[in-house]
Amino acid sequence: MNILQQIAEYKKAEVAERQKLFPVEFLKQKLYYKSKPVSLKSYITDASKTGIIAEIKRKSPSEGSINQHISVEEVSIGYMQSGASALSVLTDEPSFGGSLKDLEIARKFNYCPILRKDFMLDPYQVYEAKAHGADAILLIAAMIDRTLCQDLAALAHELGMEVLLEVHSQEELDSHLGNYADLVGINSRDLKSFETDLNLLASLVDQVPEGIVKVAESGLKTPEDVVKMKEIGFQGFLIGTTFMKSSQPAKACQRFSQQIKSALASKEFVK
Ligand SMILES: O=C(O)c1ccccc1NCC(=O)[C@H](O)[C@H](O)COP(=O)(O)O
Numbered sequence: 563m564n565i566l567q568q569i570a571e572y573k574k575a576e577v578a579e580r581q582k583l584f585p586v587e588f589l590k591q592k593l594y595y596k597s598k599p600v601s602l603k604s605y606i607t608d609a610s611k612t613g614i615i616a617e618i619k620r621k622s623p624s625e626g627s628i629n630q631h632i633s634v635e636e637v638s639i640g641y642m643q644s645g646a647s648a649l650s651v652l653t654d655e656p657s658f659g660g661s662l663k664d665l666e667i668a669r670k671f672n673y674c675p676i677l678r679k680d681f682m683l684d685p686y687q688v689y690e691a692k693a694h695g696a697d698a699i700l701l702i703a704a705m706i707d708r709t710l711c712q713d714l715a716a717l718a719h720e721l722g723m724e725v726l727l728e729v730h731s732q733e734e735l736d737s738h739l740g741n742y743a744d745l746v747g748i749n750s751r752d753l754k755s756f757e758t759d760l761n762l763l764a765s766l767v768d769q770v771p772e773g774i775v776k777v778a779e780s781g782l783k784t785p786e787d788v789v790k791m792k793e794i795g796f797q798g799f800l801i802g803t804t805f806m807k808s809s810q811p812a813k814a815c816q817r818f819s820q821q822i823k824s825a826l827a828s829k830e831f832v833k
Pocket residue numbers: 565617619622623624625749753756779780781782800801802803804
């Protein structure tokens with residue numbers, strides 16, 4: 563079994579358990595269920611912003627422990643004050659050490675788009691995302707088929723959220739692309755070997771149709787990586803490990819933002 567199959571196994575059990583404890587009708591009573599979402603797409607494409615989606619990621623299958631005992635309040639506010647355009651919060655507990663509580667804390671302290679980063683395979687999780695304050699959800703092409711993607715996306719849209727569709731190959735792009743995704747993320751991490759390869763992002767970016775917001779995901783380690791990705795057509799940059807490995811994730815994000823802005827300003831100047 564690969565990592566996604568393992569995650570899918572425990573996710574199904576998790577969803578069944580939570581649905582019993584907190585039925586959808588209960589979720590609909592929660593404060594954030596009625597709140598107006600913020601558009602991830604519009605923050606990412608705002609030229610005055612960096613396009614960075616800064617991630618709260620305590621641990622991962624590829625890295626093990628990254629930074630487990632952070633304060634979500636402190637890191638999320640710090641990220642946004644340091645030039646991030648949006649936040650991504652991992653809510654998976656067994657593999658990533660996250661929780662819906664992390665999502666709610668990030669929501670409580672920030673007015674910006676927040677992506678619920680989890681492994682979605684059931685409509686219940688879409689209701690959960692909304693009820694806990696998410697503005698967007700991630701759908702992983704390697705995990706669910708196109709029909710389920712479309713159904714989950716339709717529900718997300720009905721609840722006012724946006725959808726980031728994640729792909730890792732030409733085949734996934736061909737089989738899953740449709741007009742239901744607001745943004746397409748290309749994941750540079752091979753989920754079998756955990757290796758990241760930015761060349762994959764370069765080879766696939768032109769295959770995403772014009773007009774769809776493109777997000778470079780995983781393995782971005784330096785501001786130069788981000789500038790390179792921006793130059794080849796990406797507008798969003800999902801960064802977790804590089805920031806979270808630092809004892810001060812927000813400072814790491816600030817260094818990226820400043821260097822990206824000055825690299826882009828000097829290129830403008832040369833033109
Ligand atoms: O990060 C992992 O090890 C991982 C393993 C299995 C499935 C998903 C995984 N990561 C989720 C992500 O998509 C990343 O958190 C996100 O793209 C940020 O990547 P990075 O900047 O490399 O932490």
